[in-house]
Amino acid sequence: MDTIFALASAPGKSGVAVIRVSGPLATKACIDLTGGLPDPRVASLRLIKNRKDQRLDEGLVLWFPQKQSFTGEDVVEFQTHGSSAVVSVILRELSGIEGLRGAEPGEFTRRALENERLDLAQVEGLADLIEAETEAQRRQALRVLSGDLGKRADTWRQDLIRTAALLEATIDFADEDVPVDVRPEVTDLLGKTRMALFKEAKGVESAERVRTGFEVAILGAPNTGKSTLLNTLAGREAAITSEIAGTTRDVIEVRMDLGGLPVTLLDTAGLRETEDKVENIGITRARDRANHADLRVFLRESEQVELPREIEIRDGDIVLLAKADLRGNSSGGVSGLTGEGVDDLVTRITNTLAERAGLTGIATRERHRVAIEKTIAALDEAARQLELGEDRTDIAAEELRSGVRALDALVGRVDVENILDEIFSSFCIGK
Structure with missing residues (x-):
């Protein structure tokens, strides 16, 4: 070498x-x-x-x-x-x-993987740590780098191997009296492992958001102060503001750190019916980004103004009265011009996203979720085969072996060559 x-x-x-x-x-x-x-x-x-x-x-x-x-x-x-x-x-x-x-880029880390100093999940954690911009990203990356995901995968793997061994023992002694009924232990191990896997898979989406960043879209009709609010939150003139309706034609993005979480604020085109083709493109983009955003802040001129019907309100979305500086001592409003209500808005956004970030586990990538869900599918099929009768025990045992192979892919023991180049291309030379 x-x-x-x-x-x-x-x-x-x-x-x-x-x-x-x-x-x-x-x-x-x-x-x-x-x-x-x-x-x-x-x-x-x-x-x-x-x-x-x-x-x-x-x-x-x-x-x-x-x-x-x-x-x-x-x-x-x-x-x-x-x-x-x-x-x-x-x-x-x-x-x-x-x-x-x-x-070459990432070659030192690749050798650490090949020499079993790190597993693949730890390599991904190291890549995330290098890219970390916020405190939440740093903490999450360190958990993965510490090997916690690999340790959990090993525990699940051992439980599945134990379960398969119990089933195979009943096959080996099919013509004899097996001294112990293994079904209670098999059922317990399958249930316990499936529950742990399901919980981990459920937290991947939130963990990915911590890793890549949450998106918060500011929505409303034209001239409701969306761009002014974005500029105030950003602390700079990120978006052009004017009294002319339809000034914002495209989605403007501002990256921020809110309570240690990476957040991208989106200023969008005002939502309305218009004959302007260019503005219509901006409105279509605004609706699309709003539907994919993690959280939306809706600004409206008054409580009588209806919210856009084409965008469904979700739990956690924030609805505020715009231009609070023109309303006197009204509550529930915000003004990017004077800063009224901005601190409260930032607190609400931060608390909502922090609550979602609290649902994260150790698995942080789509690849992790796919491997875990393949394992869950194998466990479900094994349980189904066992319900069909004792003559399906050998098929159930093989399904459990498939689950073990899926867990091996999670930490890089098998089936990872096609993703190694992609992972290491994100590393700098010397790491």
């Missing part, structure tokens, strides 16, 4: 740069550049020199022996001064060592 190297810290000027080397020749690279190996997992201050014994830099060197490193291979890290010139000359020196090559 090749030995790979890369800059693991951000490119450009910095106080410290980290250059990582992983593979069978990592220790040779360390000896060539520094004259020896430091003690395992202990930082050592060393002069870094080229093959002509010319000084390149001085920095800390760490050696992580095989099986004690992130990748499961010998890893050496050079912590150097973070100038572009220093980094370039050291990378050039490493490239001159036979058997070393520059790493």
